[in-house]
Amino acid sequence: MLEQLPLYEQAILTLAAMVMFTSFALLAQNRVVPMIHIFAWQGLLVAVTTALVAFDSGKHDLYLSAIMTIALKALFIPWLLHRLVKRLGIDREEHGAEHPATVLMIGAGLVIFCYYVAQPIEQLSASVTRNTIAISMAVVLLGMLMLISRGKAVAQVVGFMSLENGLFFAAVAATHGMPMVVELGVAFDVLVGAVIFGVFFFQIRDSIDSLDVDQLNRLSEQDE
Amino acid sequence: MNDWLLALIEMALFVALAPLFSAWVKRVKCWLQNRRAPSLLQPYRDLRRLFAKQVVLSHNASPVFRATPYIIAGATLLAAAVVPFISVNLPTAAIADVIVLAGFFALARFFQALAGMDVGTAFGGMGSSREMTISALAEPAMLMAVFTLAMVAHSTNLSTVIDYLLAQGLVLRPSLLFALLSLLLVGIAETGRIPVDNPATHLELTMIHEAMILEYSGRHLALIEWAVQLKLLIYGVLIVNIFFPWGIATHNSLHALAVAAGVVFFKLMVLGVLLAVGETVLAKMRLFRVPAFLVLALTLALIGLLSHIILEVG
């Protein structure tokens, strides 16, 4: 089946698989700077896929989305995070999950689960990108898994952003993108979110001397 | 009958060229590191010298120790016999599929590790323990990549797989991309190259393969060295011929074979350059980082498999 598709459509599928791989790489990575780099790569891959989908479907406003994605997710936010990490002086800390291999195995299970869930949806669609719905769902869930498995705030922000990547990817794959207004709004939200996170890092660190979110338990009113 | 003769010649070519490939990798590495490279014939001279040298056996060595070099070299040679090198129509390729190929390497490794423990030094045991640990992790990654390949081509026979991929033309498959990456990592781990093992070191903290063969000398050592070079070449040929099969001879005319030989040479040279670049750029890993490296290989293979199922079939 794959052989009958034109080469650029094959490329869309390959890129989708690579986006999924970057999600796994984020899960496994325990250094914060490479993590940000992988995140940037993920943004770039998503953007290239969007551009290819735009070419495939002839919807030119998707090009704009692609450019925006590159600007925001492949360049600006990674740059912002990078600067933050440097200024917070945490670029050498370990930010990994406790059992990376276990987390990866759970991740693989999630992908299979997404495939199972997405199968009925895929039957409805006839476009090339229908198969990527499962992948984009998996990227969302893997982002959530990253949020759960990491204790450090920076890693969690990266997880959150990658989750957002998954949502965007799903929109592109399933319906060839959201209306431009919505997309602009979401992009703006993400941008503001990233900035606010940046401010919060300093706040959190000032109040609890750490960026370990498990320490936030101490804010609970219950005595331990 | 002609086919069998061809298979025999290909096997001989494999054996004859194995040291050359290692020498080529070494040469490129030297260039990259601003060193003067030894001659491309140096490995052959080393082998000849080793064959001429007297064998010194430990008082403690058992028959297992003496038999091991022959078994390793034999199993590796058999592995070379079933891998299509220049021509895809190899009668010997049907004898063993790619899982059996993995079995041959496992057999060689089993005896290698036993020989490491035979003399009763701490080094040998250390090398064996590390080798078996690493191979235990590399094996599932390798088989997972192989499964992906087998599911794409509906076969585990190397000839059939290559035939299928050739017939299909240029298709961009995410599954094969990831299988390729995974097999590259596994190949590096299995052939004991940087960053998993350093074939040039004899530092007890880091050595794996060298620790096992520390007690070997003379022709025994020559056989083992040769088998190691052969194994590297087999992995190289596997990777270039499966993932970039273009140019391999599909029929056994003299002209096609000559062209195929040239193309394979070229592909191997490129691969050798890549390997050398990798070995120059990367540093040897700590032993307990190797599992992470192999888990990466496993994840790649797994993603390859999943993307085949999700993206290519469904």
Added chain:
Amino acid sequence: MSTSFLLTTVLVLPLLSAVASFTTDRQPALMRWLVFPLLGLSGLAAVWLGGQTLLQSTTETLIYSPGLPWLHWHFRLDPLAGFFLALIGIVTTAVSLFGPGYVREFEHGKQPLSVLGFFTGLFVTGMLMVVVAADAFSFMVAWELMSLTSYFLVVYQHQNAANRRAGFLYLLMAEVGALSIMLSFGVLAGFGDGFSFEAMRAAPLSLTWASIAFALGVFGFGMKAGLVPLHAWLPEAHPVAPSHVSALMSGVMLKVAVYGFIRLSFDLIGDVHWAWGVALLIIASITALFGVLYALMQHDLKRLLAYHSVENIGIIFIGLGLSMIFYGTGYPLLGTLGLVAALYHTLNHALFKSLLFLGAGAVLQRSHERDLERMGGLLKRMPWTGLFFLIGCISISALPPFNGFVSEWLTFQTALQVPNLSSGVLRAVIPIAAATLALTGALAAACFVKVYGIAFLGQARTRRVRRSSEASRGMVLAQALLAVLCLLFGIFPTAVVNALNHVTQSLTGQTLSTATAHGWLWLTPVSADAASYSAPLVFVGMLLALLAWALVFYVLRPAGRAQTRRGDTWDCGFGPLSPRMQYTSTAFTMPIRQIFAPAWRIHEEQEREMQPGLPLEPAQIRYQVHAEDITWKWFYLPIVQLLHATTRRVSRIQTGNLRHYLAYSFVTLLLLLWLIT
């Protein structure tokens, strides 16, 4: 000779051997000249009868009626029973060759030899009877005979408290398992109107009831076979029995459980559902991986082998699970492939595990050591045992061209046929299970490098080991027999597959004709294009390759200079090497222990004795690692706690007042009377 006569012979000979063992109290030598030969004869007869039934693909039903007129004993010989008869026969023959030499050390022991001989004979009778039984009564009687007699064999050396504990655990779990099997038969008999297998086969079962019967069967037979987490008795009971009995238990008794499972699910229930296969596949994959991970951590040789039995049972059930998935989704040919792979591995495991247990027995007898950490250099002292043990190690590590490889290869090939399935999730899950199998195989190889390297290679670590010598001729011969079979079944897989075709034909009406369609040289499970393996050519090729290297050596060798010289091992200029400098079993598995750490509960002990006056210089360090089975904490302890809590509740009705008890009887009587109206 008629079949009924042969069958009677097969069943009576081990009984005779059991009875004959009473003579050995007066004449210990009779053990060698009467008891074991009779056992061996029964083994040979079983091979003969089983082989004949298997190869001629005959099915014959025999009915005996001893005593009770309404309770006939149905026996049925079909290819499946024949296959298992032959398998039991082979191992029994080897054991009876091994036994005479081995039991000599018991001649002057505290226990009478007669007990050993008696229960061994009954044990073999029980196993043989299980596989030919054709109704639930005789099956359960034979099953219990097998379980009970093996209990007595486990506690044979009962002066040791650990043995008694292991025996009790074994008995308890065997009985719970038997109960579950009985219930499973009960479900089938309830719908099928009768306890004969004939009636059960015809039982019209709804999916729910079939699933219940299947689940009970998995529990019961799985407990005997050692599926995780029901395996707890296995590593306790197998090592403490005398070694030739361990070989029978690990090599054959577990296979009888596999037989029971196949008979129940493929024959009696018949219509397998694919979801059962998935459940089984998951349990089996966990079992295989779990078994090998625990085996790696053991340093008691026999305990290690017992954990490997758990692993191999996992591999067998992976094949069965795949087979069920394919049968259940309408691919009978592929289902047959899985079944053949499982049966092949059953045969192989019987051979190499018995071989390894016999080898361990020989080592135990000659060196009185079971602890790997104290062995070393045995190959020089026991060259033949060493050679055959090596063959066993290669076979169990699934390396070509030996037998273990063929069956694992077939299992892989079955798993690779998933593109046929329509369910995408199954297509994704099965290759992962296969990768688990690959991991298992590689870890098993690591484990047996450890076993062989520590025990047989290197230098002897203790004096007793240094002074050990080769085992007696019969013991070596028994190992040789099994080792040769390991090689033969590895080189001629097509013959085995052809024979197994008769089994699948009679069970499911399918044969794997494609596998051997290209002649005896080629094994092609699905088609020649998809996968092929030529074991004979690989074997010949290996010999040729060795020859080729010899030729290279001959060509390159300068005349007369390349002699071998013996010298000291390089000691880094540090002084002479001592055996204590060698890697130990604990050290060997240390990297694996670190990587798979969550799989065990590791207890480490370290003792340091400091040198007097030098508080920082240890004079002696002792380090010990013990890996505790996590199923104790996560599976068994909760059950025990639950039981305790329940019994505490129930015990409230035990008031101690006589009138209360009378009231209980009274109420019961009333209830019963009300029920029957």
